[in-house]
Amino acid sequence: MVLELEGLTVRYGAKTALSEVSLRFEGGALGLLGPNGAGKTTLLRTLLGFLAPAGGSARVLEMDPARQPLAVRARVGLMPEVDCHIPGMNAIRFVAYAGELCGMSAVEAMQRAHELLYYVGLGEARYRDLQEYSTGMKQRIKLAQALMHDPELLLLDEPTNGLDPRGRGEMLELVRDLAHGKGVHVLLSSHLLPDVERVCDVVAVLHRGRLVVQDQVANLKALSGRSYLVRLRGEVQLFAERAETAGLGLRRGRDEDLIVTLPEPASTLELFRLARDSGVQLRHLAALERTLEDAFADALAEAEGAARS
Amino acid sequence: MSEAIPPAPAPSAPAGRIHDISYRHLSAPLRPGRWRWWPITRHGLRTLHHRSRFLRVLLWLAWVPAVVKGVQIYLAHSADQVPMLGKLAAQTSLLRIDPQFFLQAALSQSLLLWLALLTCARLISDDLKVGALQVYLAKPLTRLDYVLGKSGVVVGLLLMILVLPTLAVYLCALLLDPGSSFLVQHGWVVLPLLGFEAFVIATLTVTVLGLSSLSSSGPFVTVLLLGAYIFSSAVSGILKTIYRDPRLALLGLWNNYEQIGHALFGLEPPEPVSIWASVALTTGLALLAALALRWRVRAVQVIG
Numbered sequence: 001m002v003l004e005l006e007g008l009t010v011r012y013g014a015k016t017a018l019s020e021v022s023l024r025f026e027g028g029a030l031g032l033l034g035p036n037g038a039g040k041t042t043l044l045r046t047l048l049g050f051l052a053p054a055g056g057s058a059r060v061l062e063m064d065p066a067r068q069p070l071a072v073r074a075r076v077g078l079m080p081e082v083d084c085h086i087p088g089m090n091a092i093r094f095v096a097y098a099g100e101l102c103g104m105s106a107v108e109a110m111q112r113a114h115e116l117l118y119y120v121g122l123g124e125a126r127y128r129d130l131q132e133y134s135t136g137m138k139q140r141i142k143l144a145q146a147l148m149h150d151p152e153l154l155l156l157d158e159p160t161n162g163l164d165p166r167g168r169g170e171m172l173e174l175v176r177d178l179a180h181g182k183g184v185h186v187l188l189s190s191h192l193l194p195d196v197e198r199v200c201d202v203v204a205v206l207h208r209g210r211l212v213v214q215d216q217v218a219n220l221k222a223l224s225g226r227s228y229l230v231r232l233r234g235e236v237q238l239f240a241e242r243a244e245t246a247g248l249g250l251r252r253g254r255d256e257d258l259i260v261t262l263p264e265p266a267s268t269l270e271l272f273r274l275a276r277d278s279g280v281q282l283r284h285l286a287a288l289e290r291t292l293e294d295a296f297a298d299a300l301a302e303a304e305g306a307a308r309s
Numbered sequence: 310m311s312e313a314i315p316p317a318p319a320p321s322a323p324a325g326r327i328h329d330i331s332y333r334h335l336s337a338p339l340r341p342g343r344w345r346w347w348p349i350t351r352h353g354l355r356t357l358h359h360r361s362r363f364l365r366v367l368l369w370l371a372w373v374p375a376v377v378k379g380v381q382i383y384l385a386h387s388a389d390q391v392p393m394l395g396k397l398a399a400q401t402s403l404l405r406i407d408p409q410f411f412l413q414a415a416l417s418q419s420l421l422l423w424l425a426l427l428t429c430a431r432l433i434s435d436d437l438k439v440g441a442l443q444v445y446l447a448k449p450l451t452r453l454d455y456v457l458g459k460s461g462v463v464v465g466l467l468l469m470i471l472v473l474p475t476l477a478v479y480l481c482a483l484l485l486d487p488g489s490s491f492l493v494q495h496g497w498v499v500l501p502l503l504g505f506e507a508f509v510i511a512t513l514t515v516t517v518l519g520l521s522s523l524s525s526s527g528p529f530v531t532v533l534l535l536g537a538y539i540f541s542s543a544v545s546g547i548l549k550t551i552y553r554d555p556r557l558a559l560l561g562l563w564n565n566y567e568q569i570g571h572a573l574f575g576l577e578p579p580e581p582v583s584i585w586a587s588v589a590l591t592t593g594l595a596l597l598a599a600l601a602l603r604w605r606v607r608a609v610q611v612i613g
Contacts, residue, residue: 045608065556073343073447073448073449073450074339074448076339078442078447080443080444082439083440084444085441086362086441087435097348097352098444098448100348101348101445102339102449103342103449112333112335115331115332116331118331119331119332137498143361145444146447147332149339150339177332182332182334
């Protein structure tokens with residue numbers, strides 16, 4: 001088991017940052033989703049032993065980070081969200097230094113630093129001063145330093161922050177390659193759903209310090225009903241009321257569009273019938289695929305609803 | 310019949326993207342040893358040496374007093390043979406090789422020592438500024454390892470600025486002594502000399518690192534350090550002159566070290582004040598700095 005959390009609670013003074021989070025991650029790539037302030041970074045910090053749990057337990061690679069922080073950090077790599085470059089160093093020195101801090105000899109660290117800088121695509125720029133690096137290059141070098149000690153688990157905190165679309169794609173490709181081609185387990189924390197969808201097999205959604213859902217990406221995207229984009233002309237309100245009465249899921253789309261979810265075994269004929277009965281014209285009907293964004297929005301909405309009730 | 314020209318070879322298939330071929334798993338897991346702090350010290354000293362021309366100059370200047378003292382020792386031993394030097398030795402203390410001479414050798418390094426400490430002002434503040442603490446502490450390092458590593462940088466510098474030149478003076482006195490009179494009479498000074506320097510290095514190292522951890526602004530920490538040396542000495546001098554109270558001399562940080570140095574060498578302290586007050590002040594300041602380090606050197610800063 002790569003990660004096993006049981007009722008994990010973490011507090012900053014009086015403020016609860018994580019509340020009774022239970023999660024299991026057996027390997028591969030796990031996406032940690034959540035809006036800003038959801039507790040994603042706090043969870044990563046707890047996994048490295050930076051923060052002690054106020055309740056519950058966390059096990060990383062079968063170790064307790066609160067009790068064995070050094071053993072955990074020897075097998076886990078962290079790519080922090082913030083810039084963390086030591087001034088006055090060029091890339092090769094910085095990455096080699098990260099290796100020496102993990103216990104490598106200077107020669108071994110330098111050799112691996114060269115390899116890793118090529119791996120992350122900075123081979124030609126490895127002798128340049130870090131202060132001259134662009135944001136994208138800085139992100140790559142943070143990844144390289146996190147990989148120096150060949151971690152079994154890689155914690156990535158918002159790895160695509162500040163990257164242009166091309167840089168973002170390349171970074172995600174690297175992360176995907178690590179997780180699926182190189183056997184490095186990845187925990188990717190992000191608020192960008194497409195990033196997580198592209199790299200991860202499993203997603204956990206945090207909201208206000210609570211885990212609201214954890215499932216396979218494929219399961220989350222699977223339709224619990226079939227959704228359609230519907231455009232009407234006429235008395236839309238009447239149509240909406242009748243649709244709700246008939247047990248159809250309904251929400252607003254862009255402009256005047258409606259997104260209608262049909263429960264099994266209803267068919268699209270039901271929509272035509274409702275339109276006829278409501279006296280509206282059905283001008284457009286298109287099947288929708290549920291995205292991770294929908295799943296995320298639903299999970300948050302459910303969590304909000306549960307909190308209110 | 311001419312041989313048919315073979316078709317141009319097809320461009321070879323791409324060998325794959327670079328990142329497909331260059332990631333290598335380590336053959337054995339890494340096992341950080343007990344000296345986990347050493348790379349931090351080594352890197353810190355190397356960086357300071359490379360980046361600061363000022364420091365390189367200081368390292369050379371640190372030997373100037375030692376060379377002067379060496380010349381004094383040589384002349385003192387030649388006083389018997391050169392009448393003019395004999396007169397000089399009788400009239401002044403310049404050619405007297407005694408505990409005071411060695412204490413002065415250590416105290417005369419004070420300006421260079423403080424200037425060297427200024428180059429260490431950014432040791433922790435720069436890491437705080439760029440968020441590098443997370444890089445350090447996400448590795449198999451404890452906070453103590455980090456502080457020890459940074460301390461090693463300051464200690465290493467002070468060894469080169471303070472200890473090595475004064476030890477060279479002592480060795481010079483030993484080697485230039487024609488008989489063994491120096492060893493018999495004053496050989497013991499090496500103990501208070503090293504004891505005094507160890508006290509100075511230990512307390513100032515912690516103090517400097519504590520001040521460096523207080524802010525992420527290097528210039529601010531430099532001003533704090535200058536204040537600890539120059540401003541405190543100036544204020545103590547002015548107040549002592551106005552109120553004629555010798556206790557006010559202890560407001561100057563370096564004055565306290567002078568008091569302690571004199572006591573360790575068995576000499577009359579410059580001010581008629583208990584040396585325990587100076588010990589309490591310097592160690593108290595170092596303890597406060599240690600508390601600041603404990604508070605500030607964290608991977609996660611929890612405010613409020």
